[in-house]
Amino acid sequence: MRSMTLKFDTLPRHLAVIMDGNGRWAKAQGMPRSEGHKAGTASAKRLVTECRKLGIRHVTLYTFSRENWARPKKEISFLFDLLVRFMNREMASLIEQGIRLNILGDLSELPLVTRQAVKRAVSQSKDGTEMTLNLALNYSGRDEILRACRQLAAEGARPEDITEDAIAERLYTAGQPDPDLIIRTSGELRLSNFLLWQAAYAEFYFTPTHWPDFDEAHLHDALAAFAGRGRRFGCTDEQLSSAQTSGHNA
Numbered sequence: 001m002r003s004m005t006l007k008f009d010t011l012p013r014h015l016a017v018i019m020d021g022n023g024r025w026a027k028a029q030g031m032p033r034s035e036g037h038k039a040g041t042a043s044a045k046r047l048v049t050e051c052r053k054l055g056i057r058h059v060t061l062y063t064f065s066r067e068n069w070a071r072p073k074k075e076i077s078f079l080f081d082l083l084v085r086f087m088n089r090e091m092a093s094l095i096e097q098g099i100r101l102n103i104l105g106d107l108s109e110l111p112l113v114t115r116q117a118v119k120r121a122v123s124q125s126k127d128g129t130e131m132t133l134n135l136a137l138n139y140s141g142r143d144e145i146l147r148a149c150r151q152l153a154a155e156g157a158r159p160e161d162i163t164e165d166a167i168a169e170r171l172y173t174a175g176q177p178d179p180d181l182i183i184r185t186s187g188e189l190r191l192s193n194f195l196l197w198q199a200a201y202a203e204f205y206f207t208p209t210h211w212p213d214f215d216e217a218h219l220h221d222a223l224a225a226f227a228g229r230g231r232r233f234g235c236t237d238e239q240l241s242s243a244q245t246s247g248h249n250a
Contacts, residue, residue, distance in 0.1 A: 010223075010226070010227035011054060011055065011056055011223060011226075011227070012056060012179070012180035012181040012203075012223070012226060013056070013057055013058060013177045013180055014056075014057070014058035014059075014060070014176065014177045014178060014179040014180055014181075015051060015056050015058070015059050015060070015179065015180070015181050015182075015183070016059075016060040016061075016062070016179040016181070016182045016183070016194070016195055016198075016199075016202070017047065017059070017060070017061050017062065017182070017183045017184075017185075018062045018182065018183070018184040018185070018188075018191075018192060018194055019040055019043070019044065019061060019062060019063075019185060019211040019214075020184055020185050020186035020188055020210075020211055021036075021185050021186025021187075021209075021210030021211045021212070022036035022037050022039065022040040022210070022211055022212060023036050024036075024186060024210055025039065025040075025210035025211065025212045025213065026039075026212075028210075033075060034075075034078050036212060037078065037079060037082055038082065039212035040211045040212050041082060041086055042212070043211055043212050043213075043214050043215070044061055045090065046215060046216060047059070047061075047214070047216075047219060048061075048099070048131075048133060049097075050216045050219055051131065051219075052097050052099060052130060052131050054223075056131070057130075057131055057132065058131070058132045058134070058176050058177060058179075059131065059132070059133050059134065060104065060133075060134035060135075060136060060173075060179065060195070061133070061134070061135055061136065062136045062139070062192075062194050063083070063135045063136055063137045063139075064079060064083075064105075064136075064137050064138055064139070065136070065138075065139055065140065065192065065193060065194075066105075066106075066138055066139065066140040066143065066193075067140070067192075067193065080110065080111055080113075080114045083114060083117070083118075083137075084113060084114055084117045087117045087118065087120075087121045088117065091121050091124055091125065094121075094125055094128070094133070095124060095125055095128065097128075097130060097131070098128045098129050098130030098131065099125060099128045099130060099131045099132075099133050100125050100126060100127070100128030100129070100131070100132050100133065101121050101122050101125045101128075101133050101135065102122065102132055102133065102134045102135075102172075103118060103122060103134070103135055103137050103172075104134050104135070104136040104137070104139050104144070104172035104173065105135075105136055105137040105138040105139035105140075105172065106138050106139075106143070107119070107137070107138065109138055110137070110138060118135075118137070132176060134172075134173070134176075136194065136195075139172075139194070140193050141191070141193045141194055141195055141196030141197065142193060142196060144171055144172055144196075144197070145167070145171075145196065145197055147170070148167045148170035148171055149162070149167065151170045152166060152167070152170065167197070168197070171197060171198070173195075173198055178195075178198040178199070178200070178201065178202065179195060179198055179199060179202045180202060180203060180226070180231075181202060181203045181204075181205060181222065181223075181226045182194075182195070182199060182202045182203070182204050182205070183204075183205045183206075183207070183219075183222050184204070184205075184206050184207075185207055185209050185210060185211045185214050186207075186208065186209070186210045186211060187206070187207075187208040188206070189206055201231070203226055203229055203231065205222040205225055205226065207221075207222070
């Protein structure tokens with residue numbers, strides 16, 4: 001792996017990843033798609049382990065979207081079986097590393113065995129304080145926003161009660177910072193209904209590398225690109241400089 005020095009204050013607090021290209025990787029290798037998904041799981045483990053070492057406190061992986069239900073039933077069944085096996089095999093390691101597992105999405109539509117395994121893993125890891133690992137599972141960004149708005153309506157919210165903070169507090173990511181950096185692999189240049197609200201000021205990093213080939217060196221390349229960007233959040237340079245000075249003097 002290439003050597004690189006990364007300063008802690010230039011790392012994202014929250015890194016989100018759209019793990020794309022498992023099927024294309026498998027096809028290029030002359031393998032079935034299932035082998036691509038297995039290899040993708042290994043890449044996810046590498047990324048989480050490296051982020052934990054670097055001190056990135058929040059990581060979100062786009063694991064299964066609501067749109068993915070349109071895939072062949074056999075592939076969907078394999079994906080859920082793979083997830084259950086991953087949970088059973090890796091939970092001890094996650095707990096040892098102080099990683100708390102959190103789910104973004106509607107679990108009610110998942111197979112019972114998958115649902116039970118996920119809930120057990122969330123419960124077992126709830127005391128982790130070193131990192132929060134979010135799995136976006138049966139997730140839809142639009143549905144998440146609708147869910148928050150409907151919750152406000154059910155609570156009898158008045159129009160003036162419907163604020164950005166009120167919606168953010170009812171999202172799956174409530175209590176976590178918005179993603180600073182979103183990585184998408186395999187050459188696609190879109191969000192695909194992922195963290196639509198939370199991505200308002202995220203930086204994006206797109207790479208043609210298929211997810212199973214995305215290793216620690218590729219992650220460091222993405223983090224180096226992020227560290228080199230100037231984030232203004234809609235402010236002018238003068239406003240940003242003033243805000244940063246005020247923050248340092250507070």
